[in-house]
Amino acid sequence: MRYLPAAFIVVSLAVVFAMSPGCGGSDSDTSDAGGTEPDAGTADTGPGGGTVTLEDGTHQGPMTVAAGGTLKAANPGGATVENDKGAVIIVETAPGKTTTVSGLKVKSAGGAAILVKGSGDFTGDNLDVACTKGLGIAAEGAANFALSSTSISGNITPDQIPNLYFPLKGTEYPIIGTIVSKTTKVTLTDVTVTGFGGFGAVFVASNGSWDRGAVTGNVGVGIMQSGGTLNVSDVKIDGTQAGERGMAIFSYGMVAANKAALSTDHVEIADNKGFGILQEDSSSSHDGLKLNRNTEVGLWVQKSPGTVSAPSLVVKGEGSELNENKGGGIFAIESGGIDISAASLSRAVVKKITAGETGLVEMADGLQVSNLTGDLKVNNASFADNTRIGVLLSGTPAPGANVTFDGVTISGASQYGLLGVEGFTVGAGWGVTKDPSLAEVDTNFTGTLGVASATSKVPSLGKVESSGLIGGSGIVSESGDVTQAASVGEHGLGE
Secondary structure, three states, rough: OOOOOOOOOOOOOOOOOOOOOOOOOOEEEEEEEOOOOOOOOOOOOOOOEEEEEEEEEEEEEEEEEEEOOEEOOOOOEEEEEEEEEOOOEEEEEEOOOOOEEOOOEEEEEOOOOEEEEEEEEEEOOOOEEEEEEEEEEEEOOOOOEEEEEEEEOOOOOOHHHOOOOEEEOOOOOOEEEEEEEEOOOOEEEEEEEEOOOEEEEEEEEOOOEEEEEEEEEEEEEEEEOOOOOOEEEEEEEEOOOOOOOEOOOOOEEEEOOOEEEEEOOOOOEOOOOOEEEEEEOEEEEEOOOOEEEOOOOHHHHHHEEEEEEOOOEEEOOOOEEEOOEEOOEEEEEEOOOEEOOOEEEOOOOOOOEEEEHOEEEEEEEEEEEEEOOOOEEEOOOOEEEEOOOOEEEEEEOOOOOEEEOOOOOEEEEOOOEEEEEOOOOOOOOOOEEEEEEHHHHOOOOOOOOOOOOOOOOOOOOOHHHHOOOOOOOOOOOOOOOOOOEEEEOOOOOOO
């Protein structure tokens, strides 16, 4: 099929299509000239794929990119595609084919800005995605999802947050920057996400990596991982805010849940209005982690079993810092296989935390471990100036659990240095060096201390986890409209 140049329309808007004939779509090439106003009738890539190149200007969506096709800007950043209902760009994929979108500005005021469907490969590069409602980029079921040099932004700013009333509806506000579900391989490189009212980025039952970028200034959760594997390196997560009106929306820099396997390499998680990292029934390994100045506990791990040979938590690497977090550096509850080395867990700030039936108790501990279910190993770590306790160990460890401390220093202005309470006996031969004043206090301690209980406030992704993301009871329809399930409340998504 060949599209010839279209005639000038009465409103003086010229739309030009020039698609050369080809077989299977790989040889076809269409050029579309935009204008100062949106184009009427912009073509898609056709059922055989092909390439559509958009000239500088504004182009009206929705546009469909067929499996194996390419939609790109003639000059990166010069072409804008926009739509105020449903998806702006619908990307179709199929096994053995790569569908590509590159160099575009995408503006959405309705549903999902870019909706990726099918079981093939998607590549997005050099994109600037802006949303005033709904979702940024949503994908489900792809074999490969690759996104690079891309900015995804909602329009929620810090001064608006006190006026947001939860639950927050996706039909009225931008709630998720990017969500990738049930995808075999995810590769994000130089991606930034900011200004969303529920989740910056969500990964559901997917396996992948995120190298370089930032997740900043979102409400709720910076990065949410439910199942699957995820490696995050050189990414900064900061300024995540908590909801203040309506339902109480808690804030987390990162969440790993539902048997997720998370690893980070030189990631910085700082200045979030809540937990730095929350982990439940999952495993994580962190090399060179900087987890500082969060307004709840820096790294909270619960109900995550393991051993030193198959750990649930590893914190290692020179320069690892978990400092100045409110409540404490690391809390591990009903977990095992904890391995901490070459890290600083210092200057914890007082915060009231729920301690079972005791209620709210002021805590500020470098490391707190309770009801240990497996091994605990702490090597070459320092605990300084934690307001309440350097290291608190509570509850009788599970049978067979090995506990070792070696090369550990506890110092500074803490009430206590190293305490074992509620059946946890501190080993006489542990390699721990403490300030003499702290050692004296520890020796004579006979009272009781509040110990944190597991939190029930683990964000949920609702039916996305059980029923899917797109269509049916998902949060986005096949055409890219957000559904009534696309809302964020006290317990997460779908309220």
